[in-house]
Amino acid sequence: MTIRLDVAGIGVGPFNLSVAALLAPLSELKTGFFERRPAFDWHPGMMLPGTRLQTSFLKDLVTSADPTSPYSFLAYLVAKQRFYRFINAEFPRIERREFADYLRWVAQQLPNLHFGSEIRDVRHNGDCFVLSFSDRQIEAEQLVVATGSVPHVPDWGAPHLGEQALHASQYMTTPLNLTGKNVVVIGGGQSGTEIVLDLMNGARGELASLTLVSRRPTLEPLDESPFTNEFFTPDYVSAFHRLPEERKPAIVERQKLASDGISPDTLRELTQALYVADFLDPGQSRPSLLPFREVCAMRRDGKALRLSMHNGFNGEDEELSADLVIFATGYRSVLPSCLAPLSERIRRARNGRLALREDFSADWDGPAEQRLFFQNAGRLSHGIADPQLSLAAWRSAVIANSLLGRRHYNDSDAAAPLHWTAPEQPTAPTAKAA
Structure with missing residues (x-):
């Protein structure tokens, strides 16, 4: 019997792990996230002793969307019985090794993750998405795709x-x-x-x-100064997304040292x-x-x-x-090869990147109610925060709310103290007739 899901996730890195953590408690959605690797592992080749995250531990998988989630970093500390030791140690930034252990811990708790499950290809049969594995097929109404990062090496090397x-x-x-x-x-x-x-x-x-x-x-x-950090807020991402395509690349390039x-x-x-x-x-x-x-x-x-x-x-x-x-030449973002059958059906922007709507869904020629959401594919559509952990929980909340069709998770914050566009002028009071 073919299983039919409301939401299928392709790949389980930190970003799809975040979405899976927000969707797991929702009984109204049947979800499954599939990963070819046998278990979760985050950048094992760069876990040098003493190296630290460049962002706050509060910007974890779930906290900004749901601070009561059992999958927060603070919940992890309590579960590991080291909450007070962590607080007393006063780390300015946590070690990368500890955050990697937190991510593994979340992956072990979630019931909607399936490791050792390689997707051969994904097609749309006119009714739904069909994910083909070596031994079965799974149908899905919606897809959340973790765009993979692969090591970048210059052509000469x-x-x-x-x-x-x-x-x-x-x-x-x-x-x-x-x-x-x-x-x-x-x-x-x-x-x-x-x-x-x-x-x-x-x-x-x-x-x-x-x-x-x-x-x-x-x-x-x-550059992690206070006003530069405003680039990593929902308010800025919303303003950036509304810009004309041709303005975005130069702005992103100027902000390079912020990330x-x-x-x-x-x-x-x-x-x-x-x-x-x-x-x-x-x-x-x-x-x-x-x-x-x-x-x-x-x-x-x-x-x-x-x-x-x-x-x-x-x-x-x-x-x-x-x-x-x-x-040490970084990474580049690539679409999973299993999406090849759908590639020509997904619209690209003029810069060749995916044309992503504000909710991170792609513009494609299939049924409007059946969507493909893409993670880590919006640097030139949503700004420099897109590949970073900083807004992972917020983006997951945006995607989860869009899937639900209602605002279940918090996906907003106070407006920035900077005006990215001209501020609205107050309306002058109407003069009273004499």
Whole structure:
């Protein structure tokens, strides 16, 4: 017998985990979220000891939508019997490892998750969506799609991936003994800096040399000042979504350091480590920091790799030799391959991205009452907060309310103190007749 769901989720990362947590208590909806991996795991390759989230623990999977949810981070602390220890420790930011454990804990509680379930393809038969697995089919009225993030490696580096070149996402899951090796880290963001600090601490042996290469003009701090943080609010996302498409890319680019900079604490830790290496422990090796470099090619040179790069500061070309290259070059968003049968039916905006409505549903040529909602696909439709954890619970509330057809969860907040558009002028009082 074919099972029919009201809502099917494709993929279970943090974003769909958030939606699943909000939908699980609702008996009126039959939901199921499917993931090909055997269990939930969040960026295992980047769980370096001591690394911290760049956002508040209150911006968890559910709290802004439902602070009474049993799936909040505070509920997790109570369940783990460490609420008071956590409060007394006064963490300015929680460790990434603890947040990953929280996400796993939620995944273990939810009854509507199905791991080890790979979806082969998704079609629409004129009546509903049909999800095909190796051993069964499931029908669904609505879909919530977790757009996957895959490691990004520049075209010049991809052919060399292997024993001497890897992406940062593999750093903690790859056995590395780098004693006597020349190591180059590509990328001057948070991940690249964290890896440099880890290597400086001797976690992978005593290196012959360590070099950080970044095309940014310096190691740039994350802008987490109060008014910049207004970009991560429902009020701003709503205003941004209403903008004409052609205005959005330039605005997102100007806001880059609001989401893609290095935490000030991490920068402080690095500069202190450099001070110690230079003045207090001269025997300790210290990294070479090379900003403003654009790597344009990499080739094999005997047993080593040779990088060719352009120095944007003085205009000169430079070369660098490495025994290992680590790409801290971020991720790119991709649609799940199982959606290929529906791909041509989903409208794209002029920039090639999905055309998403304010409730994160896509514009497609199928029945209007049967919708596809997309997570982590709206950076150029909804703003820089879209790929971040900051508004995960709010976006899930928007999607849940749209699925229900009513406002069940909180999906709004006070207006920002900044006016993104011209404020309404008060109406002048009408003069009384004499």
